[in-house]
Amino acid sequence: MNKIIDLKQRKESLKKLLYVITKYEEEIIKALYNDFKKPAFEAVLTETNYVISDLKETIKNINSWAKPKKVSASLLNFPSSDYVYSEPYGHVLILSPWNYPFQLALCPLVAAVAAGNKVTLKPSELTPHTAAIISKIIIETFPVKEVVVVTGDATVATELLKKRWDYIFFTGSVAVGKIVAKAAAENLTPVTLELGGKSPCIVDETANLELSARRIVWGKIINAGQTCVAPDYILVHHKMKDTLVKFLILEIEKALGTNPEESPDYARIINLKNWERQLSLLENQKTLLGGKSNKESLYLAPTLLDEPKMDSKVMQEEIFGPILPILSYKTKADIEKIILSFEKPLSLYLFTQNKSFVDEVLQKYSFGGGCINDTVIHLVNNKLPFGGVGNSGMGAYHGKLSFDIFSHKKAIVKRGTWLDLPLRYAPYKDKLQTIQKLLKWI
Numbered sequence: 001m002n003k004i005i006d007l008k009q010r011k012e013s014l015k016k017l018l019y020v021i022t023k024y025e026e027e028i029i030k031a032l033y034n035d036f037k038k039p040a041f042e043a044v045l046t047e048t049n050y051v052i053s054d055l056k057e058t059i060k061n062i063n064s065w066a067k068p069k070k071v072s073a074s075l076l077n078f079p080s081s082d083y084v085y086s087e088p089y090g091h092v093l094i095l096s097p098w099n100y101p102f103q104l105a106l107c108p109l110v111a112a113v114a115a116g117n118k119v120t121l122k123p124s125e126l127t128p129h130t131a132a133i134i135s136k137i138i139i140e141t142f143p144v145k146e147v148v149v150v151t152g153d154a155t156v157a158t159e160l161l162k163k164r165w166d167y168i169f170f171t172g173s174v175a176v177g178k179i180v181a182k183a184a185a186e187n188l189t190p191v192t193l194e195l196g197g198k199s200p201c202i203v204d205e206t207a208n209l210e211l212s213a214r215r216i217v218w219g220k221i222i223n224a225g226q227t228c229v230a231p232d233y234i235l236v237h238h239k240m241k242d243t244l245v246k247f248l249i250l251e252i253e254k255a256l257g258t259n260p261e262e263s264p265d266y267a268r269i270i271n272l273k274n275w276e277r278q279l280s281l282l283e284n285q286k287t288l289l290g291g292k293s294n295k296e297s298l299y300l301a302p303t304l305l306d307e308p309k310m311d312s313k314v315m316q317e318e319i320f321g322p323i324l325p326i327l328s329y330k331t332k333a334d335i336e337k338i339i340l341s342f343e344k345p346l347s348l349y350l351f352t353q354n355k356s357f358v359d360e361v362l363q364k365y366s367f368g369g370g371c372i373n374d375t376v377i378h379l380v381n382n383k384l385p386f387g388g389v390g391n392s393g394m395g396a397y398h399g400k401l402s403f404d405i406f407s408h409k410k411a412i413v414k415r416g417t418w419l420d421l422p423l424r425y426a427p428y429k430d431k432l433q434t435i436q437k438l439l440k441w442i
């Protein structure tokens with residue numbers, strides 16, 4: 001059993017990490033830009049500041065989170081004091097993706113360290129500049145190497161998965177999530193899988209269309225649509241479709257101008273393979289806006305598609321890019337038929353003023369989490385669990401939940417020795433009635 005990293009040392013390490021990240025914030029922002037032109041505003045909002053506030057919250061609460069929790073004792077154990085101890089799993093592996101390469105690597109890492117674990121982190125090789133600054137930060141913060149960064153591609157991750165870990169935290173695609181789960185099963189290693197899916201965005205006949213368009217566009221164009229909780233496709237009431245499309249086009253132009261390629265506020269597709277995949281989603285599709293692309297700069301305009309067929313590629317796989325299919329519906333049965341044709345999504349968004357429809361949708365559809373009359377912002381509140389369900393993932397984190405997923409919860413009963421009731425001990429003769437009465441009474 002590795003030496004458990006004591007609370008004082010964990011807190012010191014996290015304070016040092018906060019200092020070092022703050023010191024290198026400009027370098028991190030530059031690295032994110034160099035990797036795929038992530039705008040500085042988005043880099044601060046969704047990466048550096050996101051991690052800094054998570055770190056501050058963890059440092060503030062680590063003592064209370066790590067303290068053994070006293071729970072009410074069972075009368076059957078009288079006299080006793082009962083506790084839940086949070087114990088680090090040991091040595092954890094974190095595999096993180098390229099789309100929010102700083103946040104999705106560091107937030108799990110902060111929690112794993114806070115819970116007292118050693119950490120091996122493998123960031124994506126698709127964002128080498130960010131991986132390099134993460135390595136620099138970790139080396140400067142953890143000289144004793146309780147945290148190490150292993151850079152490299154999927155082959156490195158494959159080798160890492162051959163080792164035995166005490167916990168694996170994976171963020172990425174469903175396909176690789178299954179590879180990770182299989183590898184973990186070999187050693188019965190607990191895992192958190194933060195995956196993806198096709199997150200629907202329903203707009204009904206009561207929705208405020210201008211406001212809905214603004215919030216849908218925001219959630220779609222941030223990071224050039226490469227966000228696991230981005231609205232993947234729109235289901236709009238057929239009477240509202242034309243007006244919604246008009247507002248979507250207006251909001252995209254308001255945000256990025258009439259030529260988004262020239263906007264400094266719009267990222268690029270991460271690499272040629274993903275750019276070509278995005279282009280393949282446009283084949284034989286009717287475009288309402290966008291479609292313009294540039295192979296050299298890996299640019300793809302925010303693109304609205306008109307009523308793609310359900311068996312088309314764009315409707316058969318997670319888009320994970322700036323393409324937004326618009327499908328209209330007449331009845332709730334139309335909505336149900338489409339949403340239930342897919343695996344349980346990571347998110348679902350509903351734009352409506354109809355409270356009973358909200359209740360109906362929340363009851364009818366299973367999904368990781370989502371918003372009513374907005375998109376993506378459920379990730380801002382760290383009191384809310386962030387995770388998938390079914391194919392979109394298992395386990396959820398953020399806030400104290402992150403500390404808890406990296407802690408084994410050990411139950412401890414501390415018995416008094418001044419009293420030892422004989423009831424539970426054999427021989428049981430003529431004790432049965434007493435125990436039956438007692439158990440009914442408790």
Ligand SMILES: NC(=O)C1=CN([C@@H]2O[C@H](COP(=O)(O)OP(=O)(O)OC[C@H]3O[C@@H](n4cnc5c(N)ncnc54)[C@H](OP(=O)(O)O)[C@@H]3O)[C@@H](O)[C@H]2O)C=CC1
Pocket residue numbers: 095096097098099100104122123124125126152153154157158161171172173174176177179194195196197227228318320346393
């Ligand atoms: N739920 C969430 O929080 C998030 C989910 N996602 C989902 O991730 C997907 C896109 O991210 P992406 O990075 O492309 O996902 P991948 O699954 O391709 O990669 C995720 C991580 O796993 C590594 N990896 C890739 N192939 C293998 C393999 N065969 N064995 C072991 N490890 C491997 C990658 O390394 P390398 O990149 O170096 O090849 C990367 O570090 C989308 O489906 C998206 O929805 C993305 C972000 C957040």
Ligand SMILES: CCCCCC(=O)O
Pocket residue numbers: 046099100226227228229230376379
């Ligand atoms: C806005 C931050 C989002 C991070 C996780 C994702 O890709 O959805």
